[in-house]
Amino acid sequence: MTIQIPRGTQDILPGQVEAWQWIEEKTRDICQKYQYKEIRTPIFEQTELFQRGVGESTDIVQKEMYTFKDRGDRSLTLRPEGTAPVVRSFVENKLYGQPNQPVKLYYVGPMFRYERPQAGRYRQFVQFGVEALGSQDPAIDAEVIALAMEVYKSLGLKRLKVVINSLGDPTSRKAHREALIQHFKPKINEFCLDCQNRLERNPLRILDCKKDRDHELIKNAPSILTFLNEESTQYFEKVKDYLQLLQIDFEVDATLVRGLDYYNHTAFEIMSEAEGFGAITTLCGGGRYNGLVEQFGGPSAPGIGFALSMERLLAAMKAEGIELPINEHLDCYIVALGEEAKDYSVALLQQLRQAGFSAERDYISRKLKAQFKAAERMQAAYTAILGEDELKAGTITVKKMENGEQTVLSLNNFIEAFTELCK
Known part of the structure; x- marks a missing residue:
């Protein structure tokens, strides 16, 4: 079910x-x-x-x-x-x-x-x-x-x-209430049951009726403004x-x-x-x-x-065709290739977030091309590419998604260097 x-x-x-x-x-x-x-x-x-x-x-x-x-x-x-x-x-x-x-x-x-x-x-x-x-x-x-x-x-x-x-x-409303009762009473049976019940209890509510709003007596009912x-x-x-x-x-x-x-x-x-x-x-x-x-x-x-x-x-x-200026940007998407790089990216991702960046990585074992597609869908400003060769060299390649410009940064001071790059 x-x-x-x-x-x-x-x-x-x-x-x-x-x-x-x-x-x-x-x-x-x-x-x-x-x-x-x-x-x-x-x-x-x-x-x-x-x-x-x-x-x-x-x-x-x-x-x-x-x-x-x-x-x-x-x-x-x-x-x-x-x-x-x-x-x-x-x-x-x-x-x-x-x-x-x-x-x-x-x-x-x-x-x-x-x-x-x-x-x-x-x-x-x-x-x-x-x-x-x-x-x-x-x-x-x-x-x-x-x-x-x-x-x-x-x-x-x-x-x-x-x-x-x-x-x-209250004084004005009381006078208006009495006038409304006298106005509606002769033909109250033409109104819905709710309005009939409201006549003595609260005739003002009759003016707000959704069913009878086109009734002639509502259209020409006494105005509260004349009783103020x-x-x-x-x-x-x-x-x-x-x-x-x-x-x-x-x-x-x-x-x-x-x-x-x-x-x-x-x-x-x-x-x-x-x-x-x-x-x-x-x-x-x-x-x-x-x-x-x-x-x-x-x-x-x-x-x-x-x-x-x-x-x-x-x-x-x-x-009115109004669109809000909502920015759902992602600062950095880590593209990791190989098991060692994936393991390393877990801590790197957390470091980015703790430094105040919006960051994400792949969690469903996508191939390289699919990871880049995911970064594009998430409107990532940068991708940080980490593979076995980068790990051996102690580096990480950062790509600016807007124009494809690439920069190689050291893993030892990646957060500081990435922060500077983003400025």
């Missing part, structure tokens, strides 16, 4: 993984500039964390979580998103007591959702995300959006669109002002609500407008979540963050 990879997952193979590593390193460099520090949370958490944090009425909690009982009969869930675990850690480890505030964190890691697999969307996927906790300043909303845009632009993406909205404070109180309006205007100061173009979309219950005030998405990218254009989404820290037992500490899919980022780069 052949065992195959689970549906909705992928193997990231050598030749592919280098792109992931390069992008991850780029995101870490950008986070360092913005003073965001890495945090690593468990891959599984108590199920209640996501039920309370993400929201009982969301598709994630209702349909998409991988939940199981452990041997102690505790309900655990593979994390479907990164914000709730980070906030849980922020509270549990009392990061709100640190002298440097706000606390600015980032994460990179796998998430799990039981969704229908499609291009760029998997059941196990990798997210890069940031969270800034402890500031109510609208300038940090703009900073978070700017950081996300810098990630994309630093990787060469140009066909980008930023869409923003305000979900308002003065405080929420001023906050949103300030965020827009800061984005303009940062020269970030954006569009306001009153239907943008995001898929998680914890959002309030600023919500945003970054989309790809690249030709051929696909029907689902969202690359990144995030927003403000004031109140979530208190919900997990912490003090008043407003927060904002975003998460982006690494898979969709790679797909967008492919759609």
Whole structure:
């Protein structure tokens, strides 16, 4: 019986993984500039964390979580998103007591959702995300959006669109909620069962429905922007002002609500407008979540963050024809002929590596020509040729693969001479 990879997952193979590593390193460099520090949370958490944090009425909690009982009969869930675990850690480890505030964190890691697999969307996927906790300043909303845009632009993406909205404070949301209920209630039986269940619990989720998104009532639903109180309006205007100061173009979309219950005030998405990218254009989404820290037992500490899919980022780069400057070079490939030379090359190979060089040799008894072919495939800068004659003479012949130029070096000081040659 052949065992195959689970549906909705992928193997990231050598030749592919280098792109992931390069992008991850780029995101870490950008986070360092913005003073965001890495945090690593468990891959599984108590199920209640996501039920309370993400929201009982969301598709994630209702349909998409991988939940199981452990041997102690505790309900655990593979994390479907990164914000709730980070906030849980922020509270549990009392990061709100640190002298440097706000606390600015980032994460990179796998998430799990039981969704229908499609291009760029998997059941196990990798997210890069940031969270800034402890500031109510609208300038940090703009900073978070700017950081996300810098990630994309630093990787060469140009066909980008930023869409923003305000979900308002609790007072504004309550007024909007009542208006939505009155708007949808007369014809709620025309909507899917999920939307019917959401009407009283969280009517805002109806606007995010994938099945009924073309329904006329969704298209002309009351806009949250008309229900913003003065405080929420001023906050949103300030965020827009800061984005303009940062020269970030954006569009306001009153239907943008995001898929998680914890959002309030600023919500945003970054989309790809690249030709051929696909029907689902969202690359990144995030927003403000004031109140979530208190919900997990912490003090008043407003927060904002975003998460982006690494898979969709790679797909967008492919759609724009972007190739990363990944150098998979090999400094030296040792070509050994004869048993004595093969034995000698084992220690020589290790000496090269300990001196800081990327080095390799043959391990499957190839002939001379095949060893040179292997060196070419591995893009070796040099080959070091060692046979019985070279061993007797105490020398080794080094060939520069770019132009075929050969140099004879002494085995006694090979590492020093090779280092000089490489300069």
